[in-house]
Amino acid sequence: MTGSDNKRYIQHIDGVPFKLKSPFDFSFLSKYGRVFKVFDDQDSGNICFGVQSGGGKRYFVKFAGAPAEQYTGDIEGAVGRLAAAVPVYRDLAHPALIRLVDAEEIGGGFAIVFDWVDAVCMHRMYPLDCLKFKTISSEARLRIFGDILDFHAHVAAMGYVAVDFYEGSIMYDFAREKTVICDIDFYKNTKAYGSSFLWGHMDCMSPEERTDGVLIDEISNVYAMGATAFALFADGDRSREAWTLSDARYAVVKKAVSDTRGERQGSIRQLMAEWESATDSMKFSADIKERTRI
Secondary structure: OEEOOOOOEEEEEOOEEEEEOOOOOOHHHHHOOEEEEEEOOOOOOEEEEEEEOOOOOEEEEEEEOOOEOOOOOOHHHHHHHHHHHHHHHHHOOOOOEOOEEEEEEEOOEEEEEEEOOOOEEOOOOOHHHHHHHOOOOHHHHHHHHHHHHHHHHHHHHOOOEOOOOOHHHEEEEOOOOEEEEOOOOOOEOOOEEOOOOOOOOHHHOOHHHHOOOOEEOHHHHHHHHHHHHHHHHHOOOOOOOOOOOOHHHHHHHHHHOOOOHHHOOOOHHHHHHHHHHOOOHHHHHHHHHHHHHO
16 A cells, blocks of 8 residues: 555555545455455545455445545545435335345445446446447437436335436446446435535536525426436537437427426426327437438
């Protein structure tokens, strides 16, 4: 292990290097298996590990309790937030959600263990993943968006509100052609209020989520779904020129991202219904072929 002048430490586990503010004992990870990958750039206070058991099973371990290099808050807060996320994953279990395997106090902190998925993340934080994600076909993107809508309709039905959903929560497994949603730690089944300090990505946050003391609800989540559609089908650009699907579907998601709450769809289910009825498959196929030819 070596240190640097700016207090960044490079530590190794099972031959894999990663950054910390100061040394930390991660020997407890051997309980889960041998580390083959480390994700150390999160600003949430968590450090994540890919581990492989002796039997060949792979897991994704999210741990709070160590001095993460990018984190500026208190470690106890990070531990508490991660522990509080466990019932969220249990309550919102869904075919598109990463599967929770175990959770426990360990190593002086808290760990959540998920199944490992060989998937690429949509967010630009992971440049190579992001580039590969951009190669996904329009038909596959439609399935991904459908899965995201279905999951968030389930979220609403369970009495939850999505908080901090953004491109980094979306992954795609090419081999299985499967959407994987992750990182839903901050979803709430109690009242949630907007804040200028709220966790989240500004592009996906409704105006009320960025306003102190304003209630966040399912209509706020409609905005996030509309923003996600623009990320999937227009690379985040909300102009008609950048949109790669039909005019009818553009109108649906443009409505969803209205700054005025009363102009948005009243629920995720309503957004789903309008999206599905906006264009028939034959028109959509012709639209895709024409845009691909151009």
